[in-house]
Amino acid sequence: MKEHAFRLQRGDDLNASIEQYVAENKIKAGVILSCVGSLYRSAIRGAGKEDSTILEKAVEIVSMTGTLSPDSCHIHISISDAELKTYGGHLKDGCLVNTTAEIVLLELDTYHFTRELDDKTGYDELVIKKLTKD
Numbered sequence: 001m002k003e004h005a006f007r008l009q010r011g012d013d014l015n016a017s018i019e020q021y022v023a024e025n026k027i028k029a030g031v032i033l034s035c036v037g038s039l040y041r042s043a044i045r046g047a048g049k050e051d052s053t054i055l056e057k058a059v060e061i062v063s064m065t066g067t068l069s070p071d072s073c074h075i076h077i078s079i080s081d082a083e084l085k086t087y088g089g090h091l092k093d094g095c096l097v098n099t100t101a102e103i104v105l106l107e108l109d110t111y112h113f114t115r116e117l118d119d120k121t122g123y124d125e126l127v128i129k130k131l132t133k134d
Helices: 014-024
Strands: 002-008 030-045 053-055 059-068 073-080 086-091 096-107 111-117 124-130
Touching: 002 014, 002 030, 014 030, 014 073, 014 096, 030 073, 053 086, 059 086
Parallel strands: none
Antiparallel strands: 002 096, 030 053, 030 059, 030 086, 030 096, 059 073, 073 086, 111 124
16 A cells, blocks of 8 residues: 545536546545645535536635546545534545645555446446456
C-alpha cells in the first residue's frame, strides 16, 4: 500500500482534480481516506436522480469516501452549510474549492479496479481484480 496526500486550492474542481491525480499517479486501485476543506460551489447528485443539485454557497466538507480506478472514481460527499444543514450524494464535476481541500488517498497495490457495465443495474460498476505476485 502507498499513501498519497495533496492539497487543492481555491477554484480547483474537486472531482476533476482527484480524477487527474489518479491518472497522473497511475493509481490502479485506491480509496479516499480523508478530505477536509470547503467549497463555494457544489454539484452533487442525489440517489435515484439524473441531474445534479447545484448549491452556490459556502459549505464545509464534513465527509468524503470513494473508490478510485483508472476508469473513473466513484466518490460520495457530505457537506454542511452555515446553518448546519447537511447535504450528501454523488460527487460531480463543478464542486469548486473555497479555501482548501486536504486529501489523503490510499493506493492498494494488490488490486486493480475497473468499471464495467452491469446489466442488472444499468451502470458501470466496480470490478475488483486481485493481483497475484509472480
